């Protein structure tokens with residue numbers, strides 16, 4: 183019998199919230215996620231990639247909206263597949279799609295309450311959780327206004343409130359800063375950092391400022407595959423003065439993508 187290392191018995195301090203191995207996910211007929219390897223723990227992970235890289239498809243599969251076509255996917259310790267009941271897992275996930283539906287006549291509070299109900303939250307906790315979520319996104323003064331009276335940026339903040347109302351262990355935000363003005367974006371980045379202290383937050387964005395200011399980690403994908411994963415400083419360190427971009431992270435992004443595509447071209 184082998185001796186057991188005490189470290190094996192200790193609770194994992196950095197559990198893997200997302201683990202994907204050779205993951206494939208279809209979008210229509212296309213394999214938009216195509217053999218992805220990914221491990222994410224607690225923190226804020228910025229998801230970067232060019233248009234069509236597969237970011238939305240990946241986020242939709244992590245939100246359990248799309249079923250993987252192949253490979254392995256484990257979320258919050260639960261392996262997906264077969265006929266496993268996804269409802270307990272969905273209660274622990276928060277998801278803001280790029281475009282989300284709502285009843286225009288609902289107030290912000292009713293909208294977030296309704297989403298809390300869909301997430302099967304304990305009724306006793308709903309009013310307090312809804313109020314807290316609305317306050318965290320800075321919409322307390324509009325809580326009893328109808329959704330149809332909100333600006334684009336306010337709507338997005340209401341969307342973020344519904345995503346965080348259940349204190350998710352895994353929070354998925356697809357382009358959450360679209361429509362936010364600069365001051366709201368600064369507030370939102372502070373909220374992201376706060377949320378990332380407790381949960382695994384994956385944020386798809388085209389805004390490098392968001393990544394630099396709020397993300398502990400960057401995930402770069404292209405053609406449905408992982409190109410790079412590391413800190414914002416590490417991505418910045420990959421760029422040179424000849425690479426296209428207005429700042430070190432953009433230059434690192436360009437350099438990594440160019441090298442990845444050259445390598446894929448040579449392999450084909």
Ligand SMILES: Nc1ncnc2c1ncn2[C@@H]1O[C@H](COP(=O)(O)OP(=O)(O)OP(=O)(O)O)[C@@H](O)[C@H]1O
Nearest residue numbers: 209210211212214232233234235236237238239240
């Ligand atoms: N419903 C669909 N039917 C067919 N193809 C689709 C569908 N949805 C996405 N695709 C294709 O799958 C690929 C990945 O799309 P996806 O929306 O996941 O990329 P993305 O990285 O989020 O792009 P963007 O930055 O433009 O939002 C693209 O080539 C896209 O054209």
